[in-house]
Amino acid sequence: MCNSDSPNEFAQKLDNYIDSLPNKKENLIAILHYAQEIYGWLPDNVQWHIAQKLDIPSAKVYGVVSFYSYFTMKPRGEHVVNVCMGTACFVRGAEKLKNELENQLKIKAGETTPDNLFTLETLRCVGACGLAPVMIVDGEVHGKMHEPQEINEVLAKYRPEG
Structure with a gap:
């Protein structure tokens, strides 16, 4: 937009x-x-x-x-962060990844940060099972997201000071 x-x-x-x-x-x-x-x-x-x-x-x-879950009737943040919750991602830690994103962004899945910078959402499967667990920010896939520091580094790229 x-x-x-x-x-x-x-x-x-x-x-x-x-x-x-x-x-x-x-x-x-x-x-x-x-x-x-x-x-x-x-x-x-x-x-x-x-x-x-x-x-x-x-x-x-x-x-x-x-x-269709792709469409939204609520405003989204400038950057949309999706967490794949498909089977491969789920068994490799997608729930932990989602929880860490919720912790770092201080919102729950389906919400937008107060500054309208990030919206956090979940998806069923993105077809990148070999990279599980996967998060996608504005269409860019980030795989093997296990460590909080890795997640923070990805989010930092999308922050104004990033």
Whole structure:
């Protein structure tokens, strides 16, 4: 999400994207992905706008947003930290990794730090089983995360003073 854009510029970007699609209604998920990319989340007013633009019930948009765990109706932090809780990661210490992240960030999974810098989330499996346990920050995979110091070093790269 670009911080220099105003809400009207976000809406214009979204409208331009929707208008560029040949089969708008069939591309609801792609539209939601794009909207979340530019807004950072999918608040009610954005969902309603998409429904109006596609001429579909807003309940259908809400249903898709609430069904898929990728979509969020709450603002996320500048950096999203995901912990893989798949079987390989779990047996190799994913719960300990999640607990350490909660301790270092002073939030629980599903929450955002008060400064809006980090959001901590869990995922089922990211397919990097050989690197278990795995954490992903803004799409960058960090594997074999066993030690608190290693976790701290990764987080430090995303902090303003980092």
